[in-house]
Each structure stands twice: as C-alpha cells, then as structure tokens.
Amino acid sequence: MPDPDASVVVPARDEGDHLERTLDALAAQRFDGRLEVIAVASGETTISVAREHPIVDRVLIDDRRAGPGPARNRGTTVADGDVLLFTDADTVVPPTWVRRHYRHYATPGVVGVGGPLRPLEAGIRHRACFRLLSDWWYRACWPLGFVQQPGPNCSVRRTAFEAIDGFDESLGFLEDTDLSLRLSREGTVVYDHTCPVETSARRQERVGYARLFLCYLVGYLEYAAPDRSPTRDHFR
Template identity: 50%
Template sequence: MALAVSVVVPAYADGERLSICLDSLDGQDAEVVVVAGTDADATAAVDHDAVDVVVRDDGGGAGAARNRGAAAASGDVLCFTDADTVVPDGWVAAHARHYEDGGVVGVGGPARPLEDSASDRVLFKLLSDYWYRVSWPVGFVQLPTFNCSYRASTFHANAGFDEAIPFMEDTELSMRLRDAGEFVYDTETEVRTSARREQDEGYLSLFATYAKGYLDYYVLDRSPDESYFESR
C-alpha cells in the first residue's frame, strides 16, 4: 500500500511567489497544507487548486508554522518546502519512494537559485549541494526546509521542530533525529529557490554565520537557547 504524502508550505508576505510554488505542486500526488499569515496577498494565494488545507500562522516563527502545518496534515510522509521555492515534476514521488524502506526517516536534497546569475548558480552548487554531500558523511546531517521530508510518525514522536530556536531549526531537527533511522540525500529532488536572503546578507557572511552555529552547537555542545541563536 502506497504511503500518503502531505506537503507543508509556510507562507508569510509571499503571495506572488507562493502562487508559483503552488503551481509546481498542482497535480502531484500529495495533500498540500499551507500555513498562511494574515497578509492579503498570502491569503489570496491560498485560494489555489493545489491547496487542500489552510492553517493560520500564529506568529510563533518558522518552526512553529511548520509544526502547525504538520499537525494538520494527514500523510504518512511530511514533505516541507518554502513559499519562494519551485519543486520539479515528480518531486513528491521522488521523496516518497525512499520511505518504502521502513528504516528511512528523512530525505533531503539540493537547490539551485531561481535567480539566473552565474555567481548565484556557482555558489548555490557549493553551499546547497556539495556542502551537504561533504558534511552528511561526517555527521552533520542537514535537511534544508526548502527541500526535505520526514516519516510522519518519527517527526511527531520527536515533537517536530524546536520552536524555541529562531535560526537553524531545520538543522537542529535533522541532527536530533539522525540516530532514529536512515537519512537519504537524493540529488533527483533538486528544487529551485530564491537567493534573496543570500543576496541580502552576502554568501560569505551567511556561510560564516552557519559555520559558527555548527561549531557552537554541535562541536562545542552549547545549548541552542544561548545568545547566538536568540540573536538571529
């Protein structure tokens, strides 16, 4: 019996981008759950043929929004993507097939930029693909929320995303669950996502911020509620 899949998409003031994201999910074999803010554009965008469930965001942050969506989802597998991300045809099926193996609890994949500049393409290849390929084998298992999924039973049994962490909550969850079962990195699930944040903050600055987070939390074993995480 095929496993049912739900896709959770948090949406804030991303009405136009959300509509494009939902276009890419339309027709894929999944229940689509949108966690929408009160922004008028986001509210209008959820009136889309692809959307099955709408949950109102409570303002608790990205982790809380994803948890609210997951709580409303009915699937055996929970896929997560972002409102400024476009998934390829067959994306849901590509994630779902791995869960036919009962030992798999999470799947992640790469991204390339929606913006079509050479520098963005090269830097995304390094930081949103090759970095994962290098870091996963040495223990830094990171499922980016623009392109990831979890077995729903494992996700719920472990309380989902830590809502106290406003930054790197996706990494925290995948690191916390890495001993719960097998994680798969699947390059065939590659999505396209906006490089707005990278362009605004700068690739080097953003990479340094993440590197410090890995060092503080995972190497030095500092609690995620310390000032570094609270400051993000």
C-alpha cells in the same frame, strides 16, 4: 475520502508575490498516490492566494508569525499523510519532487530525506555558490553523520517526526539542521542529490554569500556548544 499518502506543508509569511508559483509547481506533481497541501499563511495577500488556489486543501492562519519551524509544526497537526514534506513559499519544486521523496520510504529504516537547492535567479555566481554550499557541502557532511535536510527540500516519516516532537520551536536558526540530527537517531536520513528544488536567492543577495557563510559557521559552533543556543534571528 481515503487519507492522503503524503502531505506537503508550506509556511508562507508575507509571500503573496511568490506563493502562487510554489503552489502551481505542487499542482503539477506527477505522483500516483494521494497528496494533500497545507499552507500556513500570514499576511492578507498571502492568505488570499493560498485560499484561492485549487491545490490547497487547508489554510491555517499563522497568527504567531514565529518563524518557519513553528509554522511547519502547526501544519503537521492537521496533516494526514504518512510522509510529511516541507518546502517554502519562495521555492519551485520539480514535477517529480513528491514521487522522488516518497519512493525512499519504501525502505522501512528511512525516516527522512533531503535534497539540494538551486537558485531561481540567473547568474554564474548564484549557481556556483548554491552548488558549493547547498549540494557539495551536504555531500561532504552527510557521510560524516552531519545530516542537514534543508527546509525548502525535505521530508520525514510521520511516526519519526512525532517521536522527536517535530521542529524545536526554541531555535530561531538551524531548526532544520537540528531536526535532521535528532531524526538520524531514529533511523536513516537519505540525501538524494537527484532531487533538487529551485529557491529564491533573495537572502543571499541581501546578506551576501561571505556573510551568510560566516553566519552559518557561527551558528554551527553555537549549536555544538553545551548550551546549544543558535537562537538569534540572523536574517531578518
């Protein structure tokens, strides 16, 4: 069988109640190329859901449970696509998601793509805060060179990902921002505002938007510090 054109890696830690919805969305992709899906799973129920879903090509057991960065890296070690896409197990992508990301790589200098996040949960507060923090914030920062591909909605060109050694596994926070900034040294990282995904606001409901914003602000300041140490696990 020919190698896939694109590979989707889904880290899934104890997401047995949500993973099937994510995989159903990947099964509904309208993509003309060859697509493979790799789940990096932990938790008995989560592993079972991943193994039983027909869209999943490979299930890797996440014995380390060290976070999304290491899980994504592990998934890429068995992925065969020229374009690597990442989403999360509490996220629902639209049917054109893979196609919209993939089209950008027709431009040789493009090494990465990111898009906005929308809340799965209903409510004006969630919609407004997501629009501000997970779309307009990116639109404002991207032209300044502060590119931040969100983990649930990003993709990379494999050769560039390998050139920068993937996600920095020493980081417990902002690993997706760190990847984006290092990736931008290899070429162009595109922000596609027409390609949103819907993701759970569980963390925002548990932590609160004000505290979440403060955590990110502190994380950015730590990241900019000479020792670059945003290693605290802010959200567990």
